[in-house]
Amino acid sequence: MFKKVLLRASLVISLVGLLACSLLSPETSVARSHPEGVTGSRPMCTDCHENEPMKGTLKLYGSFNHTPAFVKDHKFAANQDNGTCATCHSQSSCADCHQGKGVLSPAMKLANRPDRMSPHRGGYLALHRVEGKMDPTGCFKCHGRANNQLCTTCHK
Amino acid sequence: MKFRSSAVLLATLASAAAWGQDVNVYGTTLVQLWKQEGAGFDKATFAPATQFLGVDATGVGMEALSVHLFGWGRSDLADQSRFEGKGGGELMFGYLKYRAPKGNLEMQAGRFTVNQGVAIEQVDGASVRADLIGGFTLSAFGGRPVLYKTIDPASQTEYDLQRDVIFGGRLGKRFSKYGEIGVSFVQDGTTSAKYMDGSNTQDYTRRQVAADLRFTPTTGFDLTGRTVYDVNHHINEPAGTDSNKSKIAEHDYGIGLRFSPMFGLNGTYTQRNFRAYYAGTNLPSLFNRYEPGKFQSQGLSFVIGSAASLEAIIDVKKTDRETYGQATRFGGDLRWRPKGTTMQTGLGYHRVSADDVPVSGVFVTTYGISYNEIRAWLTYEKGKLTASADAIHHSFTDKANPNLYGKSSVYEVVGSVGYQAGTQFKISGDLSYGVTPLLEKETRVLFRAEFRFGMASKGGK
Numbered sequence: 001m002f003k004k005v006l007l008r009a010s011l012v013i014s015l016v017g018l019l020a021c022s023l024l025s026p027e028t029s030v031a032r033s034h035p036e037g038v039t040g041s042r043p044m045c046t047d048c049h050e051n052e053p054m055k056g057t058l059k060l061y062g063s064f065n066h067t068p069a070f071v072k073d074h075k076f077a078a079n080q081d082n083g084t085c086a087t088c089h090s091q092s093s094c095a096d097c098h099q100g101k102g103v104l105s106p107a108m109k110l111a112n113r114p115d116r117m118s119p120h121r122g123g124y125l126a127l128h129r130v131e132g133k134m135d136p137t138g139c140f141k142c143h144g145r146a147n148n149q150l151c152t153t154c155h156k
Numbered sequence: 157m158k159f160r161s162s163a164v165l166l167a168t169l170a171s172a173a174a175w176g177q178d179v180n181v182y183g184t185t186l187v188q189l190w191k192q193e194g195a196g197f198d199k200a201t202f203a204p205a206t207q208f209l210g211v212d213a214t215g216v217g218m219e220a221l222s223v224h225l226f227g228w229g230r231s232d233l234a235d236q237s238r239f240e241g242k243g244g245g246e247l248m249f250g251y252l253k254y255r256a257p258k259g260n261l262e263m264q265a266g267r268f269t270v271n272q273g274v275a276i277e278q279v280d281g282a283s284v285r286a287d288l289i290g291g292f293t294l295s296a297f298g299g300r301p302v303l304y305k306t307i308d309p310a311s312q313t314e315y316d317l318q319r320d321v322i323f324g325g326r327l328g329k330r331f332s333k334y335g336e337i338g339v340s341f342v343q344d345g346t347t348s349a350k351y352m353d354g355s356n357t358q359d360y361t362r363r364q365v366a367a368d369l370r371f372t373p374t375t376g377f378d379l380t381g382r383t384v385y386d387v388n389h390h391i392n393e394p395a396g397t398d399s400n401k402s403k404i405a406e407h408d409y410g411i412g413l414r415f416s417p418m419f420g421l422n423g424t425y426t427q428r429n430f431r432a433y434y435a436g437t438n439l440p441s442l443f444n445r446y447e448p449g450k451f452q453s454q455g456l457s458f459v460i461g462s463a464a465s466l467e468a469i470i471d472v473k474k475t476d477r478e479t480y481g482q483a484t485r486f487g488g489d490l491r492w493r494p495k496g497t498t499m500q501t502g503l504g505y506h507r508v509s510a511d512d513v514p515v516s517g518v519f520v521t522t523y524g525i526s527y528n529e530i531r532a533w534l535t536y537e538k539g540k541l542t543a544s545a546d547a548i549h550h551s552f553t554d555k556a557n558p559n560l561y562g563k564s565s566v567y568e569v570v571g572s573v574g575y576q577a578g579t580q581f582k583i584s585g586d587l588s589y590g591v592t593p594l595l596e597k598e599t600r601v602l603f604r605a606e607f608r609f610g611m612a613s614k615g616g617k
Contacts, residue, residue: 009298009323016296016325017284025259025287032214032255041500042463051375056260058291058332062375068459068469069378069412069422075276076380076410080328080336080370082271083260091249091269092182092210092226098269100278100302101246103206103230104186111586111602112572114533114546115491115500122531122548122568123592129559130525130552134483134510135475136443137428137451144437146278146304155442156307 030056030083038088041115042066057081071117100146177215180610184208187233189601203234212610220257225250249278260293261286270297273326273340274366274384278302281322291332296325301344306438311358315438318352318360319345335371335379344436349391359445362436363388364405381409386432393431397446405432420459424473427452449478467491481511487529498537505530512554524554542574542584560593567591574604582606 036048049061064070064077064084078085078094085094097106097119107121119142132139143151190202210226229245251266265282272285272295281299288294301322306315322345328338345361368382384405393399407427414420430447437443457471470488487506493499506529512522533546549567552560560566567590574584586602 009321013284013296013298013323016294021286023288023292024261025289027259027287029255029257029260040464044464046375053333056287058330059335059370060333060372060375063335063370063372063378065375066463067412067414067420068463068467069410069420069457073380073410073424076368076370076382079271079273079276079368079382080338083262090210090212091224092208094269095226095248100248100269101304103204103228103244103246108600108602109184109186111546111570111588112542112544112574112584112604113535114544114570115502115535121546122550123566123590123595123598126559126566126592126594127550130510130527130557133480133513133525134477134508135451135453136477137430137433140434140437140443144434144439144443146302146438148439148442149305151439151442152307155439 028055030054030081031087034087042068042071054084057084098142101149102147177219178610179211179213180608182210182212182608182610183606185603185605187603190599192595192598201234202232204230204232206230216252220255222253222255223251224253259287267302270324272297272324273338273342273368274364274382275324275326275340275342277322277342277344279322287330291330293328293330293336293338294325296323298323304438307441314349314352314358315360318347318349321346334373335369337369338367340366340368348389350389357391357394358440359388359390360436360438361388362386364435376414378412378414379409380411381407383407384432386435388435390431390435393446398448399431399446400429400448400450401431402429402450403432404429405435418461422455422457422459424453424455426454447479451478452476463491463493465493465495480513483508483510483525499534500536501532501534503532515558523557524552525557525559526553527551528553540576542572542576544570544572546570563591563593563596565591566593568598580608 044065045061046065051060051062053059054061054064059081070077096109105120106118107124110116110118128139186206188202188204191200193199206228208226208228212222212224214222216223226249227245227247230243232242247267249268251264251268254263256262263282263284267278267280268283270277270279270283275297278301279297279299280302281297283295283297285293285295299322301319303316303319306312322343324340324342326338326340328336330336341364343363348361349357349359363386364384365387366382366384369380371379386403386405405428407425410422410424412420412422428451430450431445434443434445437445453473453475455471455473457469459467459469461467468488468490472484472486474482474484476482485506485508487504489502489504491500491502508527508529510525512524515521515523528551529548531548533544535544536542547567547569549565552564552566555562555564568588569590570586570588572584572586574582576582584604586600586604588600590598592598
C-alpha cells in the first residue's frame with residue numbers, strides 16, 4: 001500500500017512540478033534576511049516602510065505589523081507567508097514553542113523573557129485541569145498528535 | 157525514521173554544512189535543579205541538563221543551497237527523571253534547502269516542518285513551493301510522518317502501520333494589495349483503521365481539506381481564517397455513543413480593525429467539532445472523538461496605545477463546550493516602556509467565570525472552577541547586565557474544587573539575571589518558587605548559557 005501510494009504521489013508531484021516550473025513567476029523572491037537588524041520586541045513594518053505591497057508576497061507591509069492580534073494569531077500569516085517570517089526569524093525560534101517532542105515547556109525555557117508570549121506560565125500543571133474542562137481543543141493543537149509523552153503519565 | 161537513518165541524515169547534513177560560505181552555530185545549554193513536594197507525589201529532586209544545538213549554513217556549494225540542523229539532547233544528573241530513561245534527544249529539523257532568486261521557489265529535503273494550509277507537520281521527506289504567474293502559489297510535500305510513541309506496544313504497532321506515509325499540498329491565489337485565498341489537502345497515513353483486519357478501534361490516520369483566506373486591503377482591516385473539513389473514512393463509532401457527526405473539523409476566523417495607530421479592535425470566532433477535529437490523535441483517552449456536541453468561542457479585544465511606549469488591551473472571550481458549559485474570560489493587560497529607558501513592565505488582571513462542574517455520585521453535586529488571575533512582570537537592561545522578574549497569582553473561587561486539594565491561592569514567582577559576556581555569548585540564571593495544588597512547593601534553579609558563532613545575518617532573532 002505504502003509503495004503504491006508513494007509511487008502515485010511521486011508521479012503527481014513530478015508532473016505538477018514540471019508544469020509549475022514552466023509557469024514560475026518572474027518576480028524576485030523575498031529577501032533571505034532583513035537587510036537591517038530589527039530590534040524591539042514587537043516591530044511595526046510601517047515604521048520604516050511605506051504601506052505598499054511587499055515584493056514577493058503582494059501583501060501590504062502593514063499586514064505584517066506585529067500588533068497584539070498579529071502576534072497572538074500569527075499562524076495565519078505564517079501559513080501563507082512563512083518565507084517572510086524567515087527574513088527575521090530563524091526556524092529554531094519557532095521551535096522555542098512549536099516542538100514535535102518537547103523537553104522543556106516554553107515558559108521554562110523563556111523564563112528570562114516575561115515580555116514574550118509563552119504558554120504554560122505559572123504552575124500550569126494544576127491550572128490545566130481547570131482550563132482543560134473549558135476548552136480541551138486548545139490543548140489538542142500542540143499535544144493532540146505529538147509532544148504528549150508527559151500527558152500519558154496520567155491520561156493513559 | 158529509524159535511528160540508523162537519522163544518524164546517516166545527520167552526518168551527511170553536518171558534513172555538508174562545513175562547505176557553507178556563511179556558517180552559524182548556535183545553542184543553549186540549560187542545567188536545572190528542581191525540588192518538588194506535593195500531594196500524591198513523592199518528594200523529588202530533578203537535575204536535567206539539556207543542550208539545544210543548531211547549525212545554519214548558507215552557500216553550500218552554490219549560493220542558493222543551505223543546510224539547517226537543530227536538535228536537543230538531555231541527560232539527568234540526579235537519580236530521578238521526569239521522562240522515560242535518564243537521557244534522550246531529538247533531531248527537530250535537519251534539511252537541505254534550495255532557494256531560487258525568482259518566484260519564491262523553495263525545495264527542501266530531509267526532516268523539516270511543513271506549514272502549508274491544513275498541514276502543520278514534521279516530515280521526513282521532501283517539499284517544494286513556488287509562486288506562479290498570475291498570482292498563484294503552489295506547494296506540495298511528501299514523505300514519512302515523524303512518529304512518536306503511543307501508550308502501549310499493541311497500539312504502537314497499529315499506529316506505525318496506519319501512519320505509513322504523509323503527503324499534501326496547497327494552491328493559493330494572491331490578489332495584489334488585497335490578500336490571498338487558498339485550498340489545501342493533507343493525507344496522513346493510508347491504512348485507515350476501517351480497512352485493517354481485526355478489531356481496530358482507533359483511527360490514527362487523517363485526511364483533511366481546508367480553505368484559508370487573508371484579506372488585508374489596508375492597515376486598518378485584516379480578515380483571516382480557515383475552515384477545515386474531515387474527508388476520511390472512519391470506523392463506526394462504538395455502540396451507545398452519540399458523537400457529533402459534522403464533517404467540519406474547524407472554523408477559525410479573526411477580524412482586526414485599526415482605527416488609528418493608537419486604537420484597534422479585534423474579534424475572533426472558533427467552532428470545533430470533536431469527531432472531525434480530533435481526527436488522527438494518538439491520545440484518544442484524552443481527546444475523545446466521540447464526545448457529543450461541539451466547542452465554540454467568541455472573543456473581542458480592544459487595544460489602545462503602542463508597544464513602543466504604553467499599551468493597554470481589554471479583552472473578553474466566551475467559550476462554550478456543550479458537554480461542560482460556558483466560561484467567560486474578561487480582563488486587561490498593560491504594557492509600559494518608559495521613554496529613554498531600557499526597562500519594560502507589564503501588569504494584567506483577568507477573571508474567569510465558568511459554569512460549575514457536575515459530579516455524579518449517589519447525589520449529583522457540583523464544584524466551581526472560576527478564578528482570578530493577576531500577573532506582573534519587569535525586564536531591565538544596563539550595559540551587559542539584564543534582569544527580569546515575573547509573578548503570577550491565581551485565586552480560585554471554590555475551595556471545594558477537588559483539583560485544588562483545598563488550596564485556593566496559587567502563585568509562582570520567577571527572577572532572572574543575565575550577563576552578556578561577549579557579542580556571541582550570554583549567561584543567565586533563573587530562580588523560581590511556586591505553590592500549586594498539585595506540587596505544594598516547587599523550587600527551581602536554572603542556569604542558561606547561550607552562544608552563537610559565525611557570520612550572523614542581519615534581521616531579527
